[in-house]
Amino acid sequence: MLGRALVPLLRERYKVFPEDLEERDIRDPSLMDSEICGCEPRFVIHLAAMTDVDGCELDPDEAYRTNALGTRNVALACRRCDAVMVYINTGSVYNGTKQSPYTEYDEPDPISVYGRSKLFGEIEVRSLLSKFYIFYTCWMFGGGSVDSKFVSKIIKLAGEKDSLRIVNDKFGSPTYTADLAGRIDSFIESGLFGKYHCVNSGCASRFDVAREILEIAGIDNCELVPVPSSEFSYPAPRPVMEAMKNYNFELIGHEPMRSWQEALEEYIKSTWL
Numbered sequence: 001m002l003g004r005a006l007v008p009l010l011r012e013r014y015k016v017f018p019e020d021l022e023e024r025d026i027r028d029p030s031l032m033d034s035e036i037c038g039c040e041p042r043f044v045i046h047l048a049a050m051t052d053v054d055g056c057e058l059d060p061d062e063a064y065r066t067n068a069l070g071t072r073n074v075a076l077a078c079r080r081c082d083a084v085m086v087y088i089n090t091g092s093v094y095n096g097t098k099q100s101p102y103t104e105y106d107e108p109d110p111i112s113v114y115g116r117s118k119l120f121g122e123i124e125v126r127s128l129l130s131k132f133y134i135f136y137t138c139w140m141f142g143g144g145s146v147d148s149k150f151v152s153k154i155i156k157l158a159g160e161k162d163s164l165r166i167v168n169d170k171f172g173s174p175t176y177t178a179d180l181a182g183r184i185d186s187f188i189e190s191g192l193f194g195k196y197h198c199v200n201s202g203c204a205s206r207f208d209v210a211r212e213i214l215e216i217a218g219i220d221n222c223e224l225v226p227v228p229s230s231e232f233s234y235p236a237p238r239p240v241m242e243a244m245k246n247y248n249f250e251l252i253g254h255e256p257m258r259s260w261q262e263a264l265e266e267y268i269k270s271t272w273l
Contacts, residue, residue: 026070057236071121096239142177168226173199
């Protein structure tokens with residue numbers, strides 16, 4: 001989903017070698033070394049991950065093999081060919097007990113296998129490389145015709161049902177892939193290596209987001225019912241708070257990213273209406 005937004009932007013300035021998991025398996029260290037170094041890249045943007053939160057909980061071996069060791073394989077290849085590495089991490093590395101959005105200076109303390117495996121991937125990047133960007137993001141939306149996540153599910157289900165029960169006690173920072181891609185594209189030449197939260201402004205519950213989706217899409221014949229997350233049972237625990245603040249960007253004087261509501265409106269109106 002993020003790759004579809006990034007590749008067209010990057011192609012305006014760079015020669016890009018986009019690959020997918022079906023073509024290049026990050027779990028194979030020798031393959032990563034030969035494929036990455038064979039391109040002689042300046043930057044390697046590592047987007048591949050096992051992102052099925054419940055799947056990670058049920059199969060932790062595969063989660064660590066992909067998210068931690070797979071990331072190590074990419075980082076080792078970047079070290080050998082002296083490439084800058086870009087790693088995408090998640091708000092799921094925080095334990096969710098904070099009452100306000102997280103900043104880069106809050107301590108990671110993941111409560112799920114997914115969050116731990118992504119954190120160990122970050123540790124691999126930090127321990128092996130000196131030139132890297134780590135971007136934390138959250139609750140991504142985008143993808144257009146291939147969108148299979150929250151926005152498309154809500155629009156589809158609202159057209160089929162009279163009411164939807166939506167969780168109202170978990171919070172995040174909904175982030176448009178186009179905005180995330182734009183910030184990455186504009187920043188990777190800066191040389192200001194390190195960790196950055198990169199989310200659209202604001203904090204919302206899943207219920208808040210669903211309500212905004214229906215309002216933007218003009219769907220008024222489906223009732224949204226707010227419910228606690230305890231009503232649903234999943235293998236993996238979810239943090240109560242995953243929302244983040246782009247504090248490091250703020251400290252170095254960058255303009256705030258637009259609100260998640262404004263970004264969501266653009267996405268729905270340009271894609272779904």
